[in-house]
Amino acid sequence: MKKLLVILFATLLAGPLQAAPLLVAAASDLAYCIDELAAAFRKEVPEAEVKVSTGASGNFFAQIRHGAPFHVLLSADMTYPTQLAKLGAADAATLRPYAIGRIVLWTLDPRFDVAQGLSVLRDPRVARVAIGNPDTAPYGRAARAALERDKLWDAVQPRLVIGENIAQAAQFVQTGNAQLGIVSLATVRSPKMAGVGRYHLISDAGLAPIEQGAIVTRAGSGQPLAARFVRFLGSPAARAILERNGFGLPPAND
The missing domain is CATH 3.40.190.10 (Periplasmic binding protein-like II)
Structure with missing residues (x-):
């Protein structure tokens, strides 16, 4: 018992435990700028480790709905994250548009x-x-x-x-x-x-805007960096990266 206490005390003195990685499911249109976004986020949160998977938003929707452990969904629309929130698989309070696609x-x-x-x-x-x-x-x-x-x-x-x-x-x-x-x-x-x-x-006349949405999933509710990353997407640094990479921007609402 005494030996165990010594080990625990030494661990506390050594500093905080390494934070668990933030798992982000990102729409494929972000493939060319998601690493830059993650790097900018790490400048604000140096201890953050961000692991990104890119793919079709609908596929990520199905995976998260069935328990995939992603903490954040960056969808190429607002429909999939909204549906996840309605199903109880994501936190509706964290839903926000982060980009407009063309x-x-x-x-x-x-x-x-x-x-x-x-x-x-x-x-x-x-x-x-x-x-x-x-x-x-x-x-x-x-x-x-x-x-x-x-x-x-x-x-x-x-x-x-x-x-x-x-x-x-x-x-x-x-x-x-x-x-x-x-x-x-x-x-x-x-x-x-x-x-x-x-x-x-291509002209967007008569077409619904491609409004892209971010949300913290149910799995992300226990990962403190998840909500912080979603909020970061509305920061000047993140918006500048998105705009430079061809995205339109929703109104700033931080």
Whole structure:
């Protein structure tokens, strides 16, 4: 017993225990800036260890709903985090918009003039068009909505190459598995992709805004850094990173 007390006392003298990692599930459109966001957060909270997974928001929704131990969800829409809150799998009080997404038509193929907008997809030489999965990826839903608005969905649907998420849709264009893709502005504006191919910003007239939402999950309620990270996304430092990477910003509300 005496030996155990000595060990415990020595542990206390050695300093606080290493904090558990903050587990963040981030939408794929954040792939090119999430590490920069995490680094900026660590400047404010030096003891923080942030572990990030990127993927389709709908897939993360299903995983968190069924008990996946992510502490924070950064969704590419507000619907999935709102639904998690209604299901009791996340804290509604922590829900906040952190970015506004935009979609672009993007190509590496010099034969196609994307300045024509979506109408270029009527070109019979266009054999494959990449989008994210409309069932699970908010940017895929936005792509479908834009095609339906412009009366192109039926004509383009047989030629679609569906990515699990927006990052995979962009990869299809990069690798030549699709001649054009409807991807996020954040993808083509990221430092890694800047200057690669040509893109045209798709008008958002008549389309619902791609408002992206962050929320602390039920698992994150016991991780003090979770709510702090969500609040950090509204900070000037985080907003500057997001804006530099092609995102629009919701009104500041800290």
